[in-house]
Amino acid sequence: MFLDRSHAGKLLAEELKLLQGPDTIVVAIPRGGLPVGAEIATALKAPLEIILSKKIGHPANKEYAIGAVSLSGLVLELQAAEIPKSYIEEETKRIRKVLQDRQEMYYHNQTPKPLTNKTVIVADDGIATGNTMLSTLELISRESPKKVVLAIPVAPESAIKKLKKSPYIHQIVCLKIPGLFNAVGAYYHHFDQVSDRQAIEILEAHRNR
Template identity: 40%
Template sequence: MRLGPDGFHDRREAGRLLAERLAPLSVPTPVVLALPRGGVPVAYEVARALRAPLDLILVRKIGAPGHEEYAIGAVVDGEPPQVVRNEAVIAALRVPESYIAEETARQVAEIARRRAAYLGPRPPLPVEGRTAIVVDDGIATGATVKAALRGLARARPARLILAVPVAPPEVLAELRPLVDELHCLLAPDPFRAVGLFYDDFSQTADEEVVTLLEQASAHRFGEKAPR
Protein backbone atom coordinates (compact mmCIF):
# COMPACT_ATOMS: atom_id res chain seq x y z
CA MET A 1 0.00 0.00 0.00
CA ARG A 2 1.34 3.41 -0.93
CA LEU A 3 0.60 6.77 0.62
CA GLY A 4 -1.20 9.06 -1.80
CA PRO A 5 0.21 12.52 -2.47
CA ASP A 6 -2.65 14.23 -0.65
CA GLY A 7 -3.04 11.92 2.33
CA PHE A 8 -5.45 9.13 3.17
CA HIS A 9 -8.83 7.84 2.06
CA ASP A 10 -10.06 7.31 5.63
CA ARG A 11 -8.84 6.46 9.12
CA ARG A 12 -8.74 2.70 8.48
CA GLU A 13 -6.42 3.20 5.50
CA ALA A 14 -4.24 5.53 7.57
CA GLY A 15 -4.05 2.82 10.22
CA ARG A 16 -2.97 0.18 7.72
CA LEU A 17 -0.23 2.47 6.45
CA LEU A 18 0.95 3.15 9.99
CA ALA A 19 0.94 -0.60 10.64
CA GLU A 20 3.22 -1.10 7.63
CA ARG A 21 5.62 1.46 9.11
CA LEU A 22 5.60 -0.23 12.52
CA ALA A 23 5.63 -3.87 11.39
CA PRO A 24 9.42 -4.14 10.80
CA LEU A 25 10.18 -2.85 14.29
CA SER A 26 11.09 -5.16 17.12
CA VAL A 27 8.22 -4.37 19.48
CA PRO A 28 8.17 -6.66 22.54
CA THR A 29 4.90 -7.04 24.49
CA PRO A 30 3.12 -4.14 22.75
CA VAL A 31 -0.13 -2.56 23.86
CA VAL A 32 -1.82 -0.10 21.49
CA LEU A 33 -3.55 2.88 23.11
CA ALA A 34 -6.01 4.92 21.05
CA LEU A 35 -7.12 8.47 21.72
CA PRO A 36 -10.91 8.35 21.19
CA ARG A 37 -12.85 8.70 19.19
CA GLY A 38 -11.04 9.33 15.93
CA GLY A 39 -7.90 7.49 16.93
CA VAL A 40 -9.71 4.18 17.43
CA PRO A 41 -10.13 3.14 13.74
CA VAL A 42 -6.47 3.99 13.13
CA ALA A 43 -5.26 2.15 16.22
CA TYR A 44 -7.42 -0.88 15.44
CA GLU A 45 -5.47 -1.52 12.25
CA VAL A 46 -2.15 -1.10 14.07
CA ALA A 47 -3.22 -3.47 16.86
CA ARG A 48 -4.42 -6.07 14.39
CA ALA A 49 -1.18 -5.97 12.39
CA LEU A 50 0.96 -6.27 15.52
CA ARG A 51 -1.37 -8.84 17.14
CA ALA A 52 -1.47 -6.54 20.15
CA PRO A 53 -4.24 -5.69 22.62
CA LEU A 54 -6.07 -2.43 21.99
CA ASP A 55 -7.13 -0.07 24.74
CA LEU A 56 -8.14 3.55 25.12
CA ILE A 57 -6.11 6.39 26.59
CA LEU A 58 -8.56 8.97 27.90
CA VAL A 59 -7.39 12.47 28.81
CA ARG A 60 -9.42 15.09 30.66
CA LYS A 61 -8.32 18.66 31.15
CA ILE A 62 -8.25 20.28 34.59
CA GLY A 63 -9.48 23.82 33.97
CA ALA A 64 -8.62 26.94 35.93
CA PRO A 65 -11.18 28.28 38.45
CA GLY A 66 -13.78 30.28 36.56
CA HIS A 67 -12.04 29.55 33.24
CA GLU A 68 -12.52 25.86 32.53
CA GLU A 69 -11.07 26.10 29.00
CA TYR A 70 -7.72 27.29 30.40
CA ALA A 71 -5.81 24.16 31.39
CA ILE A 72 -3.82 24.02 34.59
CA GLY A 73 -3.26 20.29 34.17
CA ALA A 74 -4.80 17.07 32.97
CA VAL A 75 -5.85 13.65 34.17
CA VAL A 76 -4.66 10.69 32.09
CA ASP A 77 -6.48 7.37 32.12
CA GLY A 78 -4.64 4.44 33.67
CA GLU A 79 -4.39 2.15 36.65
CA PRO A 80 -4.04 4.35 38.62
CA PRO A 81 -4.92 7.55 36.72
CA GLN A 82 -2.01 9.95 36.34
CA VAL A 83 -2.21 13.71 36.99
CA VAL A 84 -0.12 16.07 34.87
CA ARG A 85 0.18 19.54 36.41
CA ASN A 86 1.27 22.86 34.96
CA GLU A 87 2.99 24.12 38.07
CA ALA A 88 3.88 27.52 36.60
CA VAL A 89 0.27 28.31 35.76
CA ILE A 90 -0.97 26.94 39.09
CA ALA A 91 1.45 29.20 40.96
CA ALA A 92 0.70 32.26 38.80
CA LEU A 93 -3.06 31.88 39.34
CA ARG A 94 -2.65 30.83 42.99
CA VAL A 95 -4.94 27.88 42.49
CA PRO A 96 -5.79 26.22 45.82
CA GLU A 97 -4.81 22.58 46.25
CA SER A 98 -8.35 21.86 47.41
CA TYR A 99 -9.69 23.02 44.04
CA ILE A 100 -7.18 20.86 42.16
CA ALA A 101 -8.12 17.82 44.26
CA GLU A 102 -11.84 18.36 43.64
CA GLU A 103 -11.39 18.88 39.90
CA THR A 104 -9.08 15.88 39.65
CA ALA A 105 -11.67 13.67 41.34
CA ARG A 106 -14.38 14.99 39.00
CA GLN A 107 -12.32 14.27 35.90
CA VAL A 108 -11.31 10.83 37.16
CA ALA A 109 -15.02 10.06 37.54
CA GLU A 110 -15.72 11.31 34.00
CA ILE A 111 -12.93 9.14 32.62
CA ALA A 112 -14.42 6.13 34.42
CA ARG A 113 -17.86 6.94 32.98
CA ARG A 114 -16.52 7.20 29.44
CA ARG A 115 -14.42 4.07 29.78
CA ALA A 116 -17.46 2.14 31.00
CA ALA A 117 -19.51 3.42 28.04
CA TYR A 118 -16.92 2.11 25.58
CA LEU A 119 -15.48 -0.93 27.37
CA GLY A 120 -17.91 -1.92 30.07
CA PRO A 121 -16.31 -3.13 33.31
CA ARG A 122 -12.92 -3.94 31.75
CA PRO A 123 -10.13 -2.09 33.62
CA PRO A 124 -7.31 -0.30 31.79
CA LEU A 125 -4.64 -2.62 30.42
CA PRO A 126 -1.38 -2.43 32.37
CA VAL A 127 1.50 -0.72 30.57
CA GLU A 128 4.31 -1.09 33.10
CA GLY A 129 7.19 -2.96 31.50
CA ARG A 130 5.47 -3.11 28.10
CA THR A 131 5.83 -1.20 24.86
CA ALA A 132 3.03 1.39 24.82
CA ILE A 133 2.09 2.63 21.34
CA VAL A 134 -0.09 5.76 21.42
CA VAL A 135 -2.15 6.30 18.26
CA ASP A 136 -4.38 9.13 17.08
CA ASP A 137 -5.82 10.07 13.68
CA GLY A 138 -3.65 13.19 13.58
CA ILE A 139 -2.26 15.97 15.73
CA ALA A 140 -2.99 19.69 15.54
CA THR A 141 -1.78 21.54 18.66
CA GLY A 142 -0.48 18.46 20.49
CA ALA A 143 -1.85 19.47 23.90
CA THR A 144 -3.90 16.31 24.48
CA VAL A 145 -1.21 13.98 23.15
CA LYS A 146 1.42 15.71 25.28
CA ALA A 147 -0.63 15.14 28.43
CA ALA A 148 -1.23 11.51 27.46
CA LEU A 149 2.47 10.87 26.91
CA ARG A 150 3.53 12.52 30.17
CA GLY A 151 0.92 10.57 32.10
CA LEU A 152 1.90 7.29 30.46
CA ALA A 153 5.57 7.87 31.19
CA ARG A 154 4.71 7.85 34.90
CA ALA A 155 3.15 4.39 34.43
CA ARG A 156 6.67 3.14 33.55
CA PRO A 157 6.33 1.45 30.17
CA ALA A 158 9.48 -0.22 28.86
CA ARG A 159 9.18 1.84 25.67
CA LEU A 160 6.84 4.63 24.67
CA ILE A 161 6.02 5.07 20.98
CA LEU A 162 3.85 7.71 19.34
CA ALA A 163 2.40 6.81 15.92
CA VAL A 164 0.16 9.17 13.93
CA PRO A 165 -0.71 9.64 10.27
CA VAL A 166 -0.24 13.41 10.11
CA ALA A 167 1.01 16.30 12.26
CA PRO A 168 2.76 19.66 11.86
CA PRO A 169 6.57 19.56 12.03
CA GLU A 170 6.85 22.04 14.91
CA VAL A 171 4.51 19.99 17.10
CA LEU A 172 6.39 16.79 16.30
CA ALA A 173 9.56 18.53 17.44
CA GLU A 174 7.91 19.30 20.80
CA LEU A 175 6.67 15.74 21.25
CA ARG A 176 9.80 13.87 20.17
CA PRO A 177 11.63 14.29 23.53
CA LEU A 178 8.66 12.71 25.33
CA VAL A 179 8.89 9.34 23.56
CA ASP A 180 11.40 6.66 22.69
CA GLU A 181 10.19 6.58 19.09
CA LEU A 182 7.96 8.80 16.98
CA HIS A 183 6.43 7.69 13.68
CA CYS A 184 4.45 10.13 11.53
CA LEU A 185 3.59 9.48 7.88
CA LEU A 186 2.98 13.10 6.86
CA ALA A 187 4.44 16.29 8.33
CA PRO A 188 3.23 19.03 5.95
CA ASP A 189 4.46 22.59 6.20
CA PRO A 190 2.36 24.68 6.24
CA PHE A 191 -0.17 22.67 8.22
CA ARG A 192 -3.78 23.79 8.47
CA ALA A 193 -6.00 21.01 9.77
CA VAL A 194 -5.92 17.23 10.22
CA GLY A 195 -9.13 16.70 8.26
CA LEU A 196 -7.65 18.19 5.09
CA PHE A 197 -5.48 15.10 4.70
CA TYR A 198 -8.41 12.67 4.64
CA ASP A 199 -10.93 12.12 1.85
CA ASP A 200 -13.36 10.86 4.51
CA PHE A 201 -12.95 12.54 7.89
CA SER A 202 -16.50 12.04 9.10
CA GLN A 203 -16.99 11.83 12.85
CA THR A 204 -16.29 8.46 14.41
CA ALA A 205 -19.49 7.26 16.07
CA ASP A 206 -19.58 5.76 19.56
CA GLU A 207 -21.03 2.57 18.05
CA GLU A 208 -17.99 2.18 15.79
CA VAL A 209 -15.65 2.66 18.73
CA VAL A 210 -17.42 -0.06 20.74
CA THR A 211 -17.49 -2.46 17.78
CA LEU A 212 -13.82 -2.06 16.99
CA LEU A 213 -12.80 -2.49 20.63
CA GLU A 214 -14.85 -5.68 20.82
CA GLN A 215 -13.28 -7.01 17.63
CA ALA A 216 -9.79 -6.14 18.85
CA SER A 217 -10.49 -7.92 22.13
CA ALA A 218 -11.50 -11.06 20.27
CA HIS A 219 -8.36 -10.86 18.12
CA ARG A 220 -6.23 -10.45 21.21
CA PHE A 221 -7.45 -13.79 22.54
CA GLY A 222 -6.55 -15.65 19.37
CA GLU A 223 -9.76 -15.27 17.44
CA LYS A 224 -9.72 -13.71 14.01
CA ALA A 225 -11.27 -10.22 14.15
CA PRO A 226 -13.55 -9.38 11.22
CA ARG A 227 -12.59 -6.53 8.97
Protein backbone atom coordinates in the same frame (compact mmCIF):
# COMPACT_ATOMS: atom_id res chain seq x y z
CA MET B 1 -4.37 12.84 1.84
CA PHE B 2 -5.72 9.88 3.79
CA LEU B 3 -8.97 8.29 2.69
CA ASP B 4 -10.11 7.88 6.32
CA ARG B 5 -8.71 6.92 9.73
CA SER B 6 -8.54 3.21 8.89
CA HIS B 7 -6.50 3.97 5.78
CA ALA B 8 -4.12 6.08 7.87
CA GLY B 9 -3.82 3.25 10.40
CA LYS B 10 -2.89 0.73 7.71
CA LEU B 11 -0.17 3.04 6.40
CA LEU B 12 1.21 3.52 9.91
CA ALA B 13 1.17 -0.24 10.49
CA GLU B 14 3.53 -0.67 7.54
CA GLU B 15 6.02 1.64 9.27
CA LEU B 16 5.69 -0.19 12.59
CA LYS B 17 6.11 -3.80 11.46
CA LEU B 18 9.44 -4.24 13.25
CA LEU B 19 7.73 -3.58 16.59
CA GLN B 20 5.59 -6.71 16.34
CA GLY B 21 6.15 -8.95 19.34
CA PRO B 22 4.57 -10.47 22.46
CA ASP B 23 5.32 -7.40 24.58
CA THR B 24 3.72 -4.84 22.24
CA ILE B 25 0.44 -3.11 23.14
CA VAL B 26 -1.37 -0.51 21.05
CA VAL B 27 -3.00 2.25 23.07
CA ALA B 28 -5.46 4.45 21.18
CA ILE B 29 -6.63 7.93 22.13
CA PRO B 30 -10.44 7.82 22.06
CA ARG B 31 -12.33 8.33 20.09
CA GLY B 32 -10.68 9.36 16.83
CA GLY B 33 -7.56 7.33 17.50
CA LEU B 34 -9.42 4.03 17.77
CA PRO B 35 -9.87 3.32 14.03
CA VAL B 36 -6.17 4.17 13.57
CA GLY B 37 -5.04 2.05 16.51
CA ALA B 38 -7.23 -0.89 15.53
CA GLU B 39 -5.53 -1.22 12.15
CA ILE B 40 -2.08 -1.07 13.78
CA ALA B 41 -3.04 -3.63 16.44
CA THR B 42 -4.51 -5.98 13.82
CA ALA B 43 -1.43 -5.81 11.61
CA LEU B 44 0.95 -6.32 14.54
CA LYS B 45 -1.26 -8.96 16.21
CA ALA B 46 -1.18 -6.86 19.36
CA PRO B 47 -3.76 -6.09 22.05
CA LEU B 48 -5.73 -2.86 21.63
CA GLU B 49 -6.32 -0.69 24.67
CA ILE B 50 -7.34 2.93 25.23
CA ILE B 51 -5.89 5.68 27.40
CA LEU B 52 -8.62 7.42 29.31
CA SER B 53 -7.40 10.94 29.92
CA LYS B 54 -8.81 14.37 29.31
CA LYS B 55 -7.28 17.80 29.22
CA ILE B 56 -7.93 20.49 31.78
CA GLY B 57 -8.74 23.67 29.91
CA HIS B 58 -7.68 27.14 31.02
CA PRO B 59 -10.59 28.90 32.78
CA ALA B 60 -10.42 31.75 30.25
CA ASN B 61 -10.11 29.43 27.24
CA LYS B 62 -11.26 25.83 27.62
CA GLU B 63 -9.50 24.78 24.41
CA TYR B 64 -6.10 25.78 25.82
CA ALA B 65 -4.76 22.84 27.84
CA ILE B 66 -3.07 23.49 31.18
CA GLY B 67 -2.77 19.80 31.98
CA ALA B 68 -4.43 16.41 31.78
CA VAL B 69 -6.31 14.11 34.12
CA SER B 70 -6.61 10.32 34.16
CA LEU B 71 -8.50 8.13 36.63
CA SER B 72 -5.36 7.84 38.74
CA GLY B 73 -3.11 10.72 37.73
CA LEU B 74 -2.90 14.46 37.21
CA VAL B 75 -0.34 16.34 35.12
CA LEU B 76 -0.15 20.12 35.14
CA GLU B 77 1.80 22.49 32.89
CA LEU B 78 3.94 25.26 34.38
CA GLN B 79 1.33 27.92 33.58
CA ALA B 80 -1.15 26.10 35.81
CA ALA B 81 0.62 27.63 38.82
CA GLU B 82 -1.26 30.84 38.03
CA ILE B 83 -4.67 29.09 38.15
CA PRO B 84 -6.65 28.91 41.42
CA LYS B 85 -6.30 25.50 43.08
CA SER B 86 -10.06 25.40 43.62
CA TYR B 87 -10.64 25.51 39.84
CA ILE B 88 -8.16 22.68 39.22
CA GLU B 89 -9.68 20.54 42.00
CA GLU B 90 -13.22 21.06 40.70
CA GLU B 91 -12.22 20.34 37.09
CA THR B 92 -10.28 17.24 38.14
CA LYS B 93 -13.30 15.90 40.02
CA ARG B 94 -15.65 16.66 37.12
CA ILE B 95 -13.33 15.12 34.51
CA ARG B 96 -12.76 11.97 36.56
CA LYS B 97 -16.51 11.42 36.74
CA VAL B 98 -16.64 11.64 32.92
CA LEU B 99 -13.69 9.24 32.60
CA GLN B 100 -15.21 6.77 35.08
CA ASP B 101 -18.43 6.69 33.09
CA ARG B 102 -16.46 6.20 29.89
CA GLN B 103 -14.37 3.37 31.37
CA GLU B 104 -17.53 1.53 32.43
CA MET B 105 -18.98 2.10 28.95
CA TYR B 106 -15.86 0.90 27.10
CA TYR B 107 -14.64 -1.88 29.36
CA HIS B 108 -17.74 -3.14 31.18
CA ASN B 109 -16.29 -5.65 33.67
CA GLN B 110 -12.95 -6.05 31.93
CA THR B 111 -9.68 -4.65 33.23
CA PRO B 112 -7.23 -2.73 30.98
CA LYS B 113 -3.97 -4.56 30.41
CA PRO B 114 -1.02 -3.18 32.41
CA LEU B 115 1.64 -1.29 30.44
CA THR B 116 4.57 -2.10 32.73
CA ASN B 117 7.63 -3.34 30.76
CA LYS B 118 5.67 -3.23 27.50
CA THR B 119 6.39 -1.60 24.15
CA VAL B 120 3.49 0.83 23.98
CA ILE B 121 2.39 2.27 20.63
CA VAL B 122 0.25 5.33 21.27
CA ALA B 123 -2.04 6.01 18.29
CA ASP B 124 -4.17 9.02 17.42
CA ASP B 125 -5.66 10.42 14.20
CA GLY B 126 -3.43 13.50 14.27
CA ILE B 127 -1.97 16.21 16.46
CA ALA B 128 -2.42 19.98 16.27
CA THR B 129 -0.30 21.50 19.07
CA GLY B 130 0.95 18.47 20.97
CA ASN B 131 0.21 19.95 24.41
CA THR B 132 -2.49 17.47 25.41
CA MET B 133 -0.50 14.55 23.99
CA LEU B 134 2.54 15.51 26.08
CA SER B 135 0.45 15.36 29.24
CA THR B 136 -1.10 12.06 28.18
CA LEU B 137 2.32 10.54 27.51
CA GLU B 138 3.52 11.61 30.94
CA LEU B 139 0.54 9.82 32.46
CA ILE B 140 1.42 6.68 30.46
CA SER B 141 5.04 6.90 31.63
CA ARG B 142 3.87 6.46 35.22
CA GLU B 143 3.00 2.84 34.39
CA SER B 144 6.71 2.20 33.60
CA PRO B 145 6.51 0.94 29.99
CA LYS B 146 9.69 -0.38 28.41
CA LYS B 147 9.32 1.79 25.31
CA VAL B 148 6.81 4.37 24.08
CA VAL B 149 6.25 4.95 20.36
CA LEU B 150 3.93 7.70 19.18
CA ALA B 151 2.19 6.81 15.89
CA ILE B 152 0.25 9.57 14.15
CA PRO B 153 -0.76 10.21 10.54
CA VAL B 154 -0.22 13.98 10.56
CA ALA B 155 1.15 16.78 12.74
CA PRO B 156 2.76 20.19 12.17
CA GLU B 157 6.53 20.55 12.41
CA SER B 158 6.18 22.70 15.54
CA ALA B 159 4.35 19.92 17.39
CA ILE B 160 6.87 17.28 16.30
CA LYS B 161 9.77 19.43 17.55
CA LYS B 162 8.00 19.87 20.88
CA LEU B 163 7.25 16.16 21.22
CA LYS B 164 10.82 15.15 20.36
CA LYS B 165 11.99 17.02 23.45
CA SER B 166 9.77 14.92 25.69
CA PRO B 167 11.56 12.37 27.91
CA TYR B 168 8.46 10.17 27.74
CA ILE B 169 8.74 9.27 24.02
CA HIS B 170 11.36 6.95 22.56
CA GLN B 171 10.23 7.16 18.93
CA ILE B 172 7.80 9.17 16.79
CA VAL B 173 6.32 7.82 13.56
CA CYS B 174 4.44 10.54 11.67
CA LEU B 175 3.48 10.07 8.02
CA LYS B 176 2.89 13.73 7.08
CA ILE B 177 4.55 16.82 8.55
CA PRO B 178 3.19 19.69 6.43
CA GLY B 179 4.95 23.03 6.46
CA LEU B 180 1.66 24.91 6.42
CA PHE B 181 -0.62 23.02 8.78
CA ASN B 182 -4.39 23.30 8.76
CA ALA B 183 -6.77 21.36 11.00
CA VAL B 184 -6.15 17.60 11.30
CA GLY B 185 -9.34 16.88 9.36
CA ALA B 186 -8.00 18.77 6.34
CA TYR B 187 -5.71 15.82 5.59
CA TYR B 188 -8.54 13.28 5.35
CA HIS B 189 -11.14 12.78 2.63
CA HIS B 190 -13.53 11.38 5.25
CA PHE B 191 -13.20 12.65 8.81
CA ASP B 192 -16.58 12.10 10.45
CA GLN B 193 -16.71 12.17 14.23
CA VAL B 194 -16.29 8.76 15.88
CA SER B 195 -19.15 8.09 18.30
CA ASP B 196 -18.86 6.21 21.60
CA ARG B 197 -20.90 3.41 20.06
CA GLN B 198 -18.50 3.09 17.11
CA ALA B 199 -15.51 3.19 19.45
CA ILE B 200 -16.95 0.41 21.62
CA GLU B 201 -17.70 -1.69 18.53
CA ILE B 202 -14.09 -1.31 17.37
CA LEU B 203 -12.74 -2.39 20.77
CA GLU B 204 -15.08 -5.35 21.07
CA ALA B 205 -14.43 -6.51 17.51
CA HIS B 206 -10.69 -6.49 18.18
CA ARG B 207 -11.04 -8.37 21.47
CA ASN B 208 -13.10 -11.07 19.75
CA ARG B 209 -10.44 -11.76 17.12
